[in-house]
Amino acid sequence: MSQALLTAKPQYPWKLTPKDLLTDLAGAVFALISTLAIVGFSPLKGKLGFALTLIVMSILTATVISWVRRDRKAAINSSTTVLVYIAASFVIIALASVLYEIIRLGAPGFSLSIFTKDMSQTASDMPLTEGGLLHAVIGTGYLVLFAALFATPIGILTALYIVEVKGRFAGTVRFFVQAMSGVPSIVAGLFIFAFWMIQLGNAYSGLAGCFALTVLMIPTVARTAEEVLKLIPQDLREAGLALGATQWRTVAMVVIPAARSGLITAVILGIARVVGETAPLLLTIGGADAINLNPTSGNMSAFPYYVWKNLLIGSENAVSRAWLGVFVLMILVLIFFALARYFGAAKGSRK
C-alpha cells in the first residue's frame, strides 16, 4: 500500500485529453456543416466555392475555439496549424489528380497489342486498336541504355574525383556540376544540336538524343554518387591503405563494393530523371513512325516524342494516344522510382 503512495503516477501533459479531442472533432464537424450550409444558401457554388468556404470556415473555427479556451497566441497557433495542413493537402490533391487522370484517360487504350505494332501503317486519327508504340519502346530503350552507358562512368568518376582523389579542382568541379543540374533541358538539346549537327554535320539520330540525355544525366549521377561515397566510413579506406593496398585497389575493392547499392541508386535516379525528357529530344532525334533498330543513324522515336506528336495533332484519337503514351511512360517512371527506393533502402539496412 505504501509502495503505491511513493510511486508517482505517470503524467502525459502533452497528450490530448478526451475533452480536447471532442472539441477538435466538434470544430471540424461544425466547419463542414457550416460550409455545406453556406454553399447551399448563398451564391457561392461549385467545388471551388466549397473548398474556399471550407478553408475559411476551418481556420475560423480553429481560431475561435483556441481563443475562447486559451488566448490570442493559441488562436494564431491553431490557425497556422490549419494552414500548414491545407498546404500539405494541396500537394496530395495535385498528385492524386495527376495520377487519377492519367489512369482514367490513359488506361482504356492499354492492351498488349500496342507493344507489338508501330505507327508506320497507321494514322494517329485511327482508333487505338490500330497501331501501337513499339517504335517508341525501342527508341526509349536505346536512348536510356546508351545515355546510362555514357553518363554512369563520367558521373561516378566525377564523384570519385571529388571524394577520393580530392584533386586541386575538386571544389570547382563540385560547384559546376551542382550548377549543371539546373541547366534547362532545352539548352542541353540546343548544345548537342550546335555541336553534333551544325559543327560535325551529322543528321538526326538516336545517338544525338543519347548525348543530350547524357548531359542531363551526369549531374544527377555525380551528385548522388558523391553523397553515397561520403557515407562510406573513412576507417574502411584507412584499413585498406594500411594493409598496403594502393589507392586504386582500395577504391576498387573496398569503397566501391561498399557503396554498390548506393551507386546503383544513383544510376537509376539518373535514368528516372531523363526517361521522360521531351525538349532535348525534339531537337535531336527527329521522330519517326516506324521502328528504327539502328541508333546511330536515321530518325528515332521515343515515348515523350510520341506523346508530344499526338498532342500537337490534337484530334480525339490522337489525344487518346497521347494519354496512352503518358500512361505507359508513368508506369516506366514509377518502376525506376520504386527500384531506386528499393536499392536506396538496401543501403540503409546494411549499415
Add this chain to the structure above:
Amino acid sequence: MSLSEQVPKTIPAPRKITTQPRFTDKVFRGVVTSGGLFAGLLLGLIGFFLVFNGFEAMRAAGLSFITGFDWVDAVPEDGQPASYGIGAMLYGTMVTGILAMIMGVPVAVGTALFLSYYAPEWIKKPMVVVVDVMAAIPSIVFGLWGYFVLMPHAEYWAKLIHKYFGFIPFFDMPAPVFTRSPFIAGLVLAIMIIPIVTAVSREVFAQTPLERIQAAYALGATKWTMIKAVVFPYGRGGVIGGAMLGLGRALGETVAVYTVLNLVYDIRIEVLLSAGGNVASMIVNKFGEADPVELQALMGAGFVLFLVTLGVNFLANFIINKTARE
C-alpha cells in the same frame, strides 16, 4: 608435406618505402581526374557552343537582341531585314517564373513545415513519397495534365479573379480570352517546383538545433511561435535558396509551358490574358521551320536562357551552401 616446405626459402626483398604514388595509382588518378574535369568542363562547352553558333545573330542585333520585341524573318523580296529580339519572351519568362514562386513557394514551405513539425509519424513517410513521386513526374505529363485537366478549372478561377479583383491592373482583361494565360502557366509551374522547394526547405529545417527548439518550448512558446522564433531565422537562407532553385527550374521549363501558354510577342501586365512569353517554348516553337540565320538567333536565345538560369542557380547554391555551413 611439412609446413616448412610450403614456406618459400627466400624472404622477398622489402618494398621500397616511398611517398610517390605507384604506377597504377598514377593511372587511376589520371583517369578519375580527366573524368571529373570533363564533367566540370561540360558546362563551359555548353556555353561555348551556344555562343559560337549564336554569336553572329547576337552581334547583328546588338543590344536589341535582349530588349527587342520582334521576331521577324528576313524577306529578301521586300528588302526587309531580319529582326530578332527576345525582350518580350524574357519578360514573359520572368512573369511566369515569379507567378510560380508566388503560388508555389508558400505551399512548398507549408508542406516542409508539415513534414518537419506537424505530421504524425504514420502520415510522414507516405507524404515524403508523395513529394518524391511528384518530383519524378516528367514535364510532358504536367503539360498534358495542365492543358486537359487543370485549364478548364483554372479558366473558371481566372474569371472569378477578374470579376472580383479586376480593378487591379494585373487582373484587367482587354479581351475575354482566359485560356493559355501566364496565370495558368504559372499555376502548372508552381506545382512543378513544389517538390524541389519542399525538399531543400525540409533539409534546412531538419538542421535546426534541437536544443534551441526545446528552449523555445521550455519558455512557453506555442508551435507557431517556436517556428517563427527558431526555425525561420535559422532556415531562412535555405528557404530562399530553395525557392531560387525552383525559380531556375521554372525559367527553363519548356514543354509544360508550351502547352498551356499562348506565345505573343508583346509585353503585357495582364496575367489572366491569353498572351505570354517564354524563351524555352519559343525555341521549340520556332525550331521546326527555322532557316540557318534564324537558327543562329535561336542559339543566341538559348545562350541567354542558359546564362539566366545559371546565374539564378549559382546564387541559389551559394546561399544554400552558406546556410548549410553555418
